[in-house]
Amino acid sequence: MNLDSSKPLYLQIAADIKNNILSKKYKPGEKLPIENALSEQYEVSKITIRKAIQKLSDEGFVKKVQGKGTFVTYQKDKLLLNKTSGFKEVLSTKGHSAKNEVIQASFLNADENISDKLSIPMDTKIVYLERLVWEDNEPMALDKIYFENDKFPDFITKLDDNRSFYQILEESYAIKPKNSVLEINGISANSHQADILKCNIGDPLFYINKISYDENNKPIHYSITTIRCDRITYVVFNNDTTTTNEKIKS
Incomplete structure (x- = not known):
């Protein structure tokens, strides 16, 4: 001093x-x-x-x-909703270590909800992927992903904790999402969510339903993501005349 x-x-x-x-x-x-x-x-x-x-x-x-x-406390990172990149790519650019821990990878038959989201017939064979997203050695999001098996053959064999879902799509299948539609809600953590995300029961969480599309506007995947609100701030950047000159500060 x-x-x-x-x-x-x-x-x-x-x-x-x-x-x-x-x-x-x-x-x-x-x-x-x-x-x-x-x-x-x-x-x-x-x-x-x-x-x-x-x-x-x-x-x-x-x-x-x-x-x-x-x-x-955790210093919240700002994520642009307009971006189609995954958590690992975004967090890495902000100086964080990030990894995806695969909890489950299995095959399912598409029910009515999944067939509607992916625009595929009922009972189509799909891949179900559940993973825990880590930031700086702390869990921050739980991701559940659904996609058509025939579009990405042998996907499960390519899973790697050090590669994101989007990295595998691009490197192994030459597919990169063109755009995404997100529906965001707020929920309170239940006992299971609190246990896996290392937060308190009742803590606020983002609950996001997302569909990503390819350049032909065909669904690539549907996901449900639960994220700790104390770790992330989502930012919407509009291109109209009222916000064009505004800059997002990270």
């Missing part, structure tokens, strides 16, 4: 802890040292530490949990 600075000590401490968070010395979800430890580390009173922590809490960098301590 710079005792000769006109900047109050609690602001200097808050800035130092913030730098440690941004540099990932303190990682998202990690508990900060207790007040006594921070007081000794910075050689200031616990009152000064409390003011610094409150400053960080007001700015959304930490969250105080009664009886448990102070935890580093």
Whole structure:
């Protein structure tokens, strides 16, 4: 700490802890040292530490949990709804490590709902893929994907935790989505969702139904994705005259 600075000590401490968070010395979800430890580390009173922590809490960098301590919060990433790329591609461009853990890969016969979504006859053989999307070693989304087996033969054998669904489509089948239609709703996490996504029961989640289309406007896949709201902000960028000159800040 710079005792000769006109900047109050609690602001200097808050800035130092913030730098440690941004540099990932303190990682998202990690508990900060207790007040006594921070007081000794910075050689200031616990009152000064409390003011610094409150400053960080007001700015959304930490969250105080009664009886448990102070935890580093997740800094939400902004995703453009207009983009057809997958989570892994988007998160990687924002400096995150990302992987897709395959939970289930099996064959099903299309029911009425799936046949309607994919514009295929009832009982058509489809591939069902369920995967958990990880960001920086923490689960952030559960993805359930349905697509026609005949369009992507041997797809299951090509599954790889280090390759996204869209990477496999492009690299193995030379197919890249042209556009997508998304329907977004909000739900509260039930016990199963809370357990698999490592959140609390009742936490808000995005619930997204998505159909991606190829260049001929034929459905490629239908998916249902459940995403933690504390990890992602979805942004819509319109091309009309009122928003053309606006820029999205990541």
